[in-house]
Amino acid sequence: xxxxxxxxxxxxICAFGMVLARKAVHSALFLAVVMISLAILYADxxxxxxxxxxxxxxTGAVLMLFLFVLMLVGVDTADSLIETLRGQRALAAxxxxxxxxxxxxxxxxxxxGTVVGLQRANLDxxxxxxxxxxxxxxxxxxxxxxxxxITAAVGAMVLAHRERLTPKPxxxxxxxxxMQDYAAHGIHPGPLPGPGTFARHNSVDTPALLPDGxxxxxxxxxxxxxxxxxxxxxxxxxxxxxxxxxxxxxxxGEE
Amino acid sequence: MSPTPFLVLSALLFSIGAIGVLVRRNAIVVFMCxxxxxxxxNLAFVSFARQVGNLDGQVAAFFVMVVAAAEVVVGLAxxxxxxxxRRSASVDDASLLKY
Numbered sequence: 519x520x521x522x523x524x525x526x527x528x529x530x531i532c533a534f535g536m537v538l539a540r541k542a543v544h545s546a547l548f549l550a551v552v553m554i555s556l557a558i559l560y561a562d563x564x565x566x567x568x569x570x571x572x573x574x575x576x577t578g579a580v581l582m583l584f585l586f587v588l589m590l591v592g593v594d595t596a597d598s599l600i601e602t603l604r605g606q607r608a609l610a611a612x613x614x615x616x617x618x619x620x621x622x623x624x625x626x627x628x629x630x631g632t633v634v635g636l637q638r639a640n641l642d643x644x645x646x647x648x649x650x651x652x653x654x655x656x657x658x659x660x661x662x663x664x665x666x667x668i669t670a671a672v673g674a675m676v677l678a679h680r681e682r683l684t685p686k687p688x689x690x691x692x693x694x695x696x697m698q699d700y701a702a703h704g705i706h707p708g709p710l711p712g713p714g715t716f717a718r719h720n721s722v723d724t725p726a727l728l729p730d731g732x733x734x735x736x737x738x739x740x741x742x743x744x745x746x747x748x749x750x751x752x753x754x755x756x757x758x759x760x761x762x763x764x765x766x767x768x769x770x771g772e773e
Numbered sequence: 774m775s776p777t778p779f780l781v782l783s784a785l786l787f788s789i790g791a792i793g794v795l796v797r798r799n800a801i802v803v804f805m806c807x808x809x810x811x812x813x814x815n816l817a818f819v820s821f822a823r824q825v826g827n828l829d830g831q832v833a834a835f836f837v838m839v840v841a842a843a844e845v846v847v848g849l850a851x852x853x854x855x856x857x858x859r860r861s862a863s864v865d866d867a868s869l870l871k872y
Binding site for chain 2: 519522546553560564580583588590602606607617625626630631638640659673
């Protein structure tokens with residue numbers, strides 16, 4: 519009872535947050551809150567097996583998959599705000615609200631008998647009860663499920679598999695290409711400088727300092743510069759060489 | 774506790790998911806909204822299982838979870854494939870079958 523009235527508002531708010539969030543990652547996090555709350559409601563309603571499965575399968579596997587694909591597809595693919603059909607959003611929202619009103623009216627007008635409860639059904643424990651149902655009355659559906667799962671796995675592999683259209687360049691070809699780039703365009707053939715080298719911090723948002731004290735643009739990821747999260751090293755770039763006191767140097771090394 | 778509040782919550786979550794499917798353009802968010810709708814259905818199943826007093830509703834919820842997991846796997850693979858060819862995850866851009 520308390521669990522329900524605590525969790526229900528949270529779930530509704532998070533569900534709305536999921537629909538309204540601009541960024542897909544925020545939507546995924548809101549969905550995670552809804553799913554964990556649902557798991558607690560399952561536990562509250564005498565379904566301990568579904569409680570565990572909800573957390574393991576949904577918040578564990580499915581949401582991880584969602585986040586993984588989000589990272590793959592690009593976190594900052596924001597929704598386009600252009601409506602392809604005019605007035606579609608307003609109409610869709612109105613239709614959704616009407617659906618909610620309709621469903622709630624239907625539920626409110628239905629008389630549901632007394633609650634039997636699962637004390638008798640869960641007498642041997644919830645999991646043995648579910649297992650005896652799964653392997654007797656629903657055994658055919660269970661077998662079909664296995665076929666579905668294996669088909670889904672094979673289908674996902676076929677869809678996500680990519681044929682290599684061009685031959686893979688050998689190490690020799692890569693080297694030759696790099697030297698040609700250097701000769702033709704002056705592109706540095708060696709590896710790029712790592713971030714934080716000779717700077718005060720060794721995190722990836724700190725550009726490396728060149729020997730003359732200026733920050734190296736090449737040492738910072740293009741994405742971080744576009745987002746403007748690069749740490750300024752103006753204070754650390756000392757310019758002319760200074761000899762610091764040894765205790766200050768050890769302090770800088772710890773950071 | 775009577776199952777009516779649970780059913781109302783389930784109906785609300787289902788409607789919010791339906792609104793999301795209709796309103797959002799990002800294919801991944803549309804997918805999340807479908808997951809929300811499936812979960813709302815599961816909540817109704819579990820509530821009715823307790824009300825009726827047998828475990829069939831919980832078995833049904835279990836099957837819904839299995840089907841949802843399979844659906845997510847295939848759907849996300851399709852989204853990744855579309856993204857590779859079109860560089861976009863918007864449902865408006867994948868309209869080639871129209872022509």
